[in-house]
Amino acid sequence: MPFVIPTRNFAGKTAPTLSISNFQTSIVSTGISYALYRVKINVDSLKFPYNGVCILPYSLLKERAGMGCDFSKYSPCCLGKEQDGHVPEARVDENEDNAEGIDLPRFHEFTIDQLRRATSGFAVENIVSEHGEKAPNVVYKGRLENQMRIAVKRFNRNAWPDAQQFLEEARAVGQLRNQRLANLLGCCCEGEERLLIAEYMPNDTLAKHLFHWETQPMKWAMRMRVALHLAEALEYCTSKGRALYHDLNAYRVLYDDDYNPKLSCFGLMKNSRDGKSYSTNLAFTPPEYLRTGRVTPESVTYSFGTLLLDLLSGKHIPPSHALDLIRDKNLQTLSDSCLEGQFSNDEGTELVRLASRCLQSEPRERPNPKSLVTALIPLQKDSEVPSHVLMGIPDGTAAFTLSPLGEACLRMDLTAIHEVLEKIGYKDDEGAATELSFQMWTNQMQETLNSKKKGDAAFRHKDFKTAIDNYTVFIDVGTMVSPTVYARRSLSYLMSNMPDEALNDAMQAQVISPVWYIAFYLQAVALLAMGKENEAQVALKEGSSLETKKNTN
CATH class of the missing domain: 1.10.510.10 (Transferase(Phosphotransferase) domain 1)
Structure with a gap:
C-alpha cells in the first residue's frame, strides 16, 4: 500500500509517493508517533538513488515488525555521526538500571551541526549556566529533532587539549544510568570543540x-x-x-x-x-x-x-x-x-x-x-x-501561565486555533516573501504559488481536505519552505482527525523555525489527540515560554 514519505528537500525535490516494496531501510530512532529511518530509494525523477533520512509514520513500524526488526528496545535519539556509512542504533543500555524505569538512549557522539540546530546556533537566550556568557564553560538548553530536551556544556578551547582523553572520560561516564543522576547522553569532539550533552533539568539548582x-x-x-x-x-x-x-x-x-x-x-x-x-x-x-x-x-x-x-x-x-x-x-x-x-x-x-x-x-x-x-x-x-x-508547586507539570492561544490548545479548541492562524497569516515566515518574489518569473513557481493560494482559500473557508491537497502540492515542489504552510496543514490534519500527520507537520515547522511557538503549540494539540498527555505538557510549556519571550522582546 503506497504512502507519502514527508522528507526534507533534496536536489530541489521531495520524495514522491512510494510503495513499501521499493526502498530499503534501517532504523535510526523512534519517536512518539514516527520513526526516523535511513532510506535508500530509487526516484524516477532523479538520475541517482537517494540515500538519506526521512520520517515515517509510526503505524509503519507494525507493518515492518515481521521483517526481523525488534522495535521494543528503541528510544528517541537524534541522528548521530556516521562512521563508515553506518548509523548507530539508538537503543537503551540493557543493564540492571532499566529496572528503575530509566528509559534513555545509549551514549551517543553528536556532530557540532546537530548541537547547533538543537540550541538554535548556541543562542544567548538558551544559556542556563549561572554566570551566563561569562562562565568559563557555558551550558545551553536545547532540543533534539525528536523533541528530547538536553543540556549542552560547551568547554572553552583550552579545557581538554587531549581529544582521546575527553572521549574516553565521556564514554565512561556515559555508561552510567540512574534515576538519581542527570545522566550524560553524549558528547561532541570535533576539532577544538569539546561538548557534553546531558538530560535537561528545567527547575533550577x-x-x-x-x-x-x-x-x-x-x-x-x-x-x-x-x-x-x-x-x-x-x-x-x-x-x-x-x-x-x-x-x-x-x-x-x-x-x-x-x-x-x-x-x-x-x-x-x-x-x-x-x-x-x-x-x-x-x-x-x-x-x-x-x-x-x-x-x-x-x-x-x-x-x-x-x-x-x-x-x-x-x-x-x-x-x-x-x-x-x-x-x-x-x-x-x-x-x-x-x-x-x-x-x-x-x-x-x-x-x-x-x-x-x-x-x-x-x-x-x-x-x-x-x-x-x-x-x-x-x-x-x-x-x-x-x-x-x-516544594510548594501545585502541579509539577502545570506551573506556568497560558496565553489565550495556549489555553485554546490545552482544551483542543481547533476553531479558536484556526482563527489565530488566519489572523497572523504569514508574518512569521522569515525571508519567504523575498524569495518568492525573486522566483515568481518561472512557470513552476507560479504554479506553486497558485497551489498555495488555493490552499489558503480553502483553509480560510474551512475546507480542510482541499487545503491539505493544495498545501501538499506546494510542499512537494520543494523550492520554497514555509513554516506557516506546515502549521496550516497540521491544523487541517487535526480537523480531519489525523493526529500523526499533524504532529509530523508541526515538527517540520519547528525544524524550519526552531523558536516558533506556534509549532510547539500544534505539537501539543496533536499529542493530546493521541493521548500523550505528558509529552503534550512539555510541548505546551515550551510553546508558552517561547510566546512569552516573543511578546516581551
Whole structure:
C-alpha cells in the first residue's frame, strides 16, 4: 500500500509517493508517533538513488515488525555521526538500571551541526549556566529533532587539549544510568570543540531554591530528601567505579520536571585543564586537597558534609565556622530559623553528627556513601508526598501561565486555533516573501504559488481536505519552505482527525523555525489527540515560554 514519505528537500525535490516494496531501510530512532529511518530509494525523477533520512509514520513500524526488526528496545535519539556509512542504533543500555524505569538512549557522539540546530546556533537566550556568557564553560538548553530536551556544556578551547582523553572520560561516564543522576547522553569532539550533552533539568539548582528562594523556604522534609538522593547518587557512582566527583556543591544539584533533585553528571568527568577541581572558596575545600591537589573519594564525602551544612543552615557556612558552633553546642545559631518546628532535637542532632563525621580532618575517618544512605534513611519525612508538593508547586507539570492561544490548545479548541492562524497569516515566515518574489518569473513557481493560494482559500473557508491537497502540492515542489504552510496543514490534519500527520507537520515547522511557538503549540494539540498527555505538557510549556519571550522582546 503506497504512502507519502514527508522528507526534507533534496536536489530541489521531495520524495514522491512510494510503495513499501521499493526502498530499503534501517532504523535510526523512534519517536512518539514516527520513526526516523535511513532510506535508500530509487526516484524516477532523479538520475541517482537517494540515500538519506526521512520520517515515517509510526503505524509503519507494525507493518515492518515481521521483517526481523525488534522495535521494543528503541528510544528517541537524534541522528548521530556516521562512521563508515553506518548509523548507530539508538537503543537503551540493557543493564540492571532499566529496572528503575530509566528509559534513555545509549551514549551517543553528536556532530557540532546537530548541537547547533538543537540550541538554535548556541543562542544567548538558551544559556542556563549561572554566570551566563561569562562562565568559563557555558551550558545551553536545547532540543533534539525528536523533541528530547538536553543540556549542552560547551568547554572553552583550552579545557581538554587531549581529544582521546575527553572521549574516553565521556564514554565512561556515559555508561552510567540512574534515576538519581542527570545522566550524560553524549558528547561532541570535533576539532577544538569539546561538548557534553546531558538530560535537561528545567527547575533550577539547589543553590537557587535554598539560598535565593522567592515564595517559600525549602521544608525540612525536602532538604532531607535532597540529602538522601545525593547520597544514593554517590553510592551508585561508587559501585560503578566512578567514586570521584569534582567540586560537589549546591550548584551541582538540579531539579527535574517534577522537582526531584538529581546530581549533575558533569562533575563526574576527571579533572582537566578547565581549572581547579574545586572552584569554590578555599575555605570549603577538603584539607587534603590543599596539601596534595588531588581529589579522593574521601574528598567527595567532605564536600557532601558541606552540603549537609547548607541544608541545615540555609546558608553557605564555611566548615571551620560550623564546626566551632557544633563544638560550642550552639546548634540554634547553625540551624535555619525558617525550619522552626519542622524537626525534632534528635533529628537535628543526628544530622549535625553526620555532617561532623563527613568533615573530619582525617580522610579515613569519614563515612562512605553507603553509610551516608543508611544514616539518612531514618531522617526521611513525608516520603509519599511528591517533591513538587513539598516544594510548594501545585502541579509539577502545570506551573506556568497560558496565553489565550495556549489555553485554546490545552482544551483542543481547533476553531479558536484556526482563527489565530488566519489572523497572523504569514508574518512569521522569515525571508519567504523575498524569495518568492525573486522566483515568481518561472512557470513552476507560479504554479506553486497558485497551489498555495488555493490552499489558503480553502483553509480560510474551512475546507480542510482541499487545503491539505493544495498545501501538499506546494510542499512537494520543494523550492520554497514555509513554516506557516506546515502549521496550516497540521491544523487541517487535526480537523480531519489525523493526529500523526499533524504532529509530523508541526515538527517540520519547528525544524524550519526552531523558536516558533506556534509549532510547539500544534505539537501539543496533536499529542493530546493521541493521548500523550505528558509529552503534550512539555510541548505546551515550551510553546508558552517561547510566546512569552516573543511578546516581551
